Amino acid sequence: xxxxxxxxxxxxxxxxxxxxxxxxxxxxxxxxxxxxxxxxxxxxxxxxxxxxxxxxxxxxxxxxxxxxxxxxxxxxxxxxxxxxxxxxxxxxxxxxxxxxxxxxxxxxxxxxxxxxxxxxxxxxxxxxxxxxxxxxxxxxxxxxxxxxxxxxxxxxxxxxxxxxxxxxxxxxxxxxxxxxxxxxxxxxxxxxxxxxxxxxxxxxxxxxxxxxxxxxxxxxxxxxxxxxxxxxxxxxxxxxxxxxxxxxxxxxxxxxxxxxxxxxxxxxxxxxxxxxxxxxxxxxxxxxxxxxxxxxxxxxxxxxxxxxxxxxxxxxxxxxxxxxxxxxxxxxxxxxxxxxxxxxxxxxxxxxxxxxxxxxxxxxxxxxxxxxx
Amino acid sequence: xxxxxxxxxxxxxxxxxxxxxxxxxxxxxxxxxxxxxxxxxxxxxxxxxxxxxxxxxxxxxxxxxxxxxxxxxxxxxxxxxxxxxxxxxxxxxxxxxxxxxxxxxxxxxxxxxxxxxxxxxxxxxxxxxxxxxxxxxxxxxxxxxxxxxxxxxxxxxxxxxxxxxxxxxxxxxxxxxxxxxxxxxxxxxxxxxxxxxxxxxxxxxxxxxxxxxxxxxxxxxxxxxxxxxxxxxxxxxxxxxxxxxxxxxxxxxxxxxxxxxxxxxxxxxxxxxxxxxxxxxxxxxxxxxxxxxxxxxxxxxxxxxxxxxxxxxxxxxxxxxxxxxxxxxxxxxxxxxxxx
Numbered sequence: 204x205x206x207x208x209x210x211x212x213x214x215x216x217x218x219x220x221x222x223x224x225x226x227x228x229x230x231x232x233x234x235x236x237x238x239x240x241x242x243x244x245x246x247x248x249x250x251x252x253x254x255x256x257x258x259x260x261x262x263x264x265x266x267x268x269x270x271x272x273x274x275x276x277x278x279x280x281x282x283x284x285x286x287x288x289x290x291x292x293x294x295x296x297x298x299x300x301x302x303x304x305x306x307x308x309x310x311x312x313x314x315x316x317x318x319x320x321x322x323x324x325x326x327x328x329x330x331x332x333x334x335x336x337x338x339x340x341x342x343x344x345x346x347x348x349x350x351x352x353x354x355x356x357x358x359x360x361x362x363x364x365x366x367x368x369x370x371x372x373x374x375x376x377x378x379x380x381x382x383x384x385x386x387x388x389x390x391x392x393x394x395x396x397x398x399x400x401x402x403x404x405x406x407x408x409x410x411x412x413x414x415x416x417x418x419x420x421x422x423x424x425x426x427x428x429x430x431x432x433x434x435x436x437x438x439x440x441x442x443x444x445x446x447x448x449x450x451x452x453x454x455x456x457x458x459x460x461x462x463x464x465x466x467x468x469x470x471x472x473x474x475x476x477x478x479x480x481x482x483x484x485x486x487x488x489x490x491x492x493x494x495x496x497x498x499x500x501x502x503x504x505x506x507x508x509x510x511x512x513x514x515x516x517x518x519x520x521x522x523x524x525x526x527x528x529x530x531x532x533x534x535x536x537x538x539x540x541x542x543x544x545x546x547x548x549x550x551x552x553x554x555x556x557x558x559x560x561x562x563x564x565x566x567x568x569x570x571x572x573x574x575x576x
Numbered sequence: 577x578x579x580x581x582x583x584x585x586x587x588x589x590x591x592x593x594x595x596x597x598x599x600x601x602x603x604x605x606x607x608x609x610x611x612x613x614x615x616x617x618x619x620x621x622x623x624x625x626x627x628x629x630x631x632x633x634x635x636x637x638x639x640x641x642x643x644x645x646x647x648x649x650x651x652x653x654x655x656x657x658x659x660x661x662x663x664x665x666x667x668x669x670x671x672x673x674x675x676x677x678x679x680x681x682x683x684x685x686x687x688x689x690x691x692x693x694x695x696x697x698x699x700x701x702x703x704x705x706x707x708x709x710x711x712x713x714x715x716x717x718x719x720x721x722x723x724x725x726x727x728x729x730x731x732x733x734x735x736x737x738x739x740x741x742x743x744x745x746x747x748x749x750x751x752x753x754x755x756x757x758x759x760x761x762x763x764x765x766x767x768x769x770x771x772x773x774x775x776x777x778x779x780x781x782x783x784x785x786x787x788x789x790x791x792x793x794x795x796x797x798x799x800x801x802x803x804x805x806x807x808x809x810x811x812x813x814x815x816x817x818x819x820x821x822x823x824x825x826x827x828x829x830x831x832x833x834x835x836x837x838x839x840x841x842x843x844x845x846x847x848x849x850x851x852x853x854x855x856x857x858x859x860x861x862x863x864x865x866x867x868x869x870x871x872x873x874x875x876x877x878x879x880x881x882x883x884x885x886x887x888x889x890x891x892x893x894x895x896x897x898x899x900x901x902x903x904x905x906x907x908x909x910x911x912x913x914x915x916x
Contacts, residue, residue: 365746365747366745366746366747366748367723367745367748368723368747368748368749369748392722392723392724392748393723393724395724396724396727396728397728397731398861399731399860399861400724400727400728400731402731402861403727403730403731403739403740404723404727404740406739406740406741407739407740407741407745410741411741412736412739412741412742413739413741413742414736414737414742416737416742417737417741417742417743436744436745436746436747437744437745437746438741438745439744
């Protein structure tokens with residue numbers, strides 16, 4: 204990132220960290236966690252210990268990081284190298300990202316740029332400006348992406364509470380600061396699970412690896428007696444409610460299922476996986492040493508903040524998580540799609556110098572669609 | 577605790593579960609000591625104990641006398657067996673014995689959980705809870721345990737049916753049959769018995785024990801001959817196993833050789849996977865995944881064949897001896913040799 208952009212971003216981030224102390228707190232059991240941060244144009248600094256809010260605020264003011272992270276894991280010695288930290292346990296964490304949901308709206312708000320000259324292009328053929336064949340894609344905020352991600356959050360919450368026995372108050376939902384949601388579960392029972400065990404838990408949540416036998420369909424001889432019923436709990440019940448949409452059709456559908464046989468049922472399982480399985484990123488859930496974006500901090504992919512969603516239904520990240528200053532600044536903007544932040548529309552801009560509020564300027568710069576002048 | 581609530585463990589129970597701490601108390605109460613066991617009268621017990629080890633070493637489960645109600649001899653032969661094993665000090669034998677005894681106990685646990693469930697449920701549940709920290713409760717005809725307790729054990733099993741997604745799960749709990757409940761703790765039971773044997777201290781043993789201890793030592797020699805360094809394996813495979821056993825790094829091509837060779841000899845993934853445990857970058861999940869892939873049970877479904885001698889030579893993995901003459905693939909080793 205060039206010098207001018209860096210100056211503008213750091214100045215804006217500093218202002219945020221100075222003014223919004225009340226939003227940024229260390230998570231519970233902070234002294235047992237590892238912290239880390241990144242500065243613009245530089246690598247990750249991790250294995251840090253931060254004792255309390257005051258320590259954290261000092262760090263933010265001193266370093267003005269672009270991104271701040273904190274471990275889901277608890278250690279005896281969080282500041283020592285990984286092999287000496289002495290792992291004690293870790294919160295369950297989940298990452299739901301709109302870009303993993305294969306939504307049909309994606310092409311409408313995804314922009315392709317030449318990786319070397321930043322020229323925007325329609326298709327990924329050699330860049331008309333510099334001839335490069337490497338391209339980056341960047342996606343700007345989209346209402347549909349957020350509402351589809353919210354549905355995944357709701358599905359996950361339902362499984363966590365009714366199947367895994369986790370209480371609602373043990374689950375925290377955060378907007379990730381870019382295009383999705385993070386969830387964290389603080390529950391003693393699950394804290395000690397290893398990575399391998401978390402992977403199987405992730406498969407459960409995603410409905411991966413289910414066999415027809417578990418739903419009463421065998422390779423030979425099937426009877427309707429062992430098919431799941433509507434009032435069952437867990438995946439069997441979910442499966443039944445999806446198959447038998449109305450009671451009057453149950454016997455007809457049962458016949459269809461049985462005559463479809465084993466392979467027919469495998470196809471049904473695959474359908475259920477796609478619709479009812481929660482599309483989390485399993486790599487995040489199975490990682491027990493991850494440093495995860497700290498709530499209240501800025502996500503430098505967008506300039507939006509990772510913040511907790513208390514009312515998911517009405518939550519609008521593009522106004523509620525857009526917390527940077529309103530002062531106008533001049534930037535050169537090159538964004539072919541109109542964006543909406545804090546209920547104000549910006550763009551489209553065609554490589555033009557504009558004077559816009561800092562929060563919008565930073566958003567465009569973070570996305571690589573604008574440059575400070 | 578109220579005295580009535582203390583679970584009474586009788587000799588019938590100790591015959592089934594002789595590894596329980598209560599077995600020691602029972603022996604103390606009878607006043608029997610090691611010196612007395614050296615007396616000729618107890619010779620049959622020593623023979624029985626020896627037989628119990630021999631049966632275990634061959635991978636079988638020791639048939640018990642509980643049907644004939646010789647509970648004392650069942651308990652004592654276990655105690656004497658662990659004294660013999662401890663004196664012989666051969667970990668392979670101890671491990672095999674522990675596993676076989678675990679499987680024997682597993683059988684009784686399952687019976688107690690299921691058949692005798694009205695009268696004898698308290699003991700098996702107590703064993704599972706106290707020894708392994710797993711709380712099992714009962715709902716209708718099913719056994720219910722917490723999801724984390726389940727996952728910690730079930731992820732070591734390879735079959736798809738053990739995946740959590742294929743289980744009945746409700747409100748933080750998993751529902752199991754009696755058989756599945758005890759299957760879940762088999763490994764731990766084996767480890768528990770093994771650690772018990774490791775931790776006991778015995779001074780000098782009676783003269784009458786010594787013959788059988790030396791028999792065990794020679795038996796163990798036979799084992800180590802027929803195990804990994806078996807002359808049945810071609811030298812390239814032997815080399816690969818030795819490298820892994822030393823905890824050194826075996827290149828991917830060497831691991832591939834080992835896996836494909838053993839699979840072609842009919843070994844299962846579960847039997848092969850532990851060989852890689854000493855590898856510096858060992859990861860159980862990845863190892864199993866790769867073995868599954870090679871065996872064709874996952875991924876493309878292609879079953880990979882053992883690489884040819886030519887290929888191995890080019891990878892510096894060939895350590896041919898005169899026994900290798902006339903073969904072009906390691907899997908022919910031995911077969912051709914016998915013909916010649």
